[in-house]
Amino acid sequence: MLKKILFVALAFSLTNCLVLNPVGATVDREKGSEVASRITDAAIQTDLINSTILVGRPFISIYSLIAADIANIDSAKYYVKADVDQCVSDIKGFKGFVLGSVIANILSCQDLKTDGYLTGDPFPTF
Structure with missing residues (x-):
């Protein structure tokens, strides 16, 4: 019985990111439509x-x-909230004031990380 509980707990912890991230149920993710609106x-x-x-x-x-x-x-995709926050603060901040919103957007927001089923921020990159 203990082996079954440990197996279920391990399976859930390994698949948690695979299930919750694509549907946007994790705290540190934002839907693309919300990101587009904020930018x-x-x-x-x-x-x-x-x-x-x-x-x-x-x-x-x-x-x-x-x-x-x-x-x-x-x-339709989800983005890492910390990256989106940094992008928005760059556009609103000193970089946006000096360079303008378009150039700040190009410099800060082009490489926002999307979150997928098998890839994304929760999994380590090698």
């Missing part, structure tokens, strides 16, 4: 602040409206 909002906010300070009137670039497409975000 687009950050780019719009940065453009509004930069244009108001530099030009004197609010202006939104067309590139801010397609910021999620520039970052190659797939709305």
Whole structure:
């Protein structure tokens, strides 16, 4: 009986990431549609602040409206939350103010890690 319990516990711990990550049930993952929305909002906010300070009137670039497409975000996949948070903070932060939201997006958001069934952040890379 103890062997069965240990086997079930081991099997569950090994397959936990395989089952929970693709459905977005883990804490450190975000759905692609949410990521796209956060990146687009950050780019719009940065453009509004930069244009108001530099030009004197609010202006939104067309590139801010397609910021999620520039970052190659797939709305059906899940992304590592820490990487998304870093991307959004780069767009809203000093890098976004100095370089602009488009270039900050290209530099910070191009290599966001997606989470898959057999690959992703929970598994070690060799």
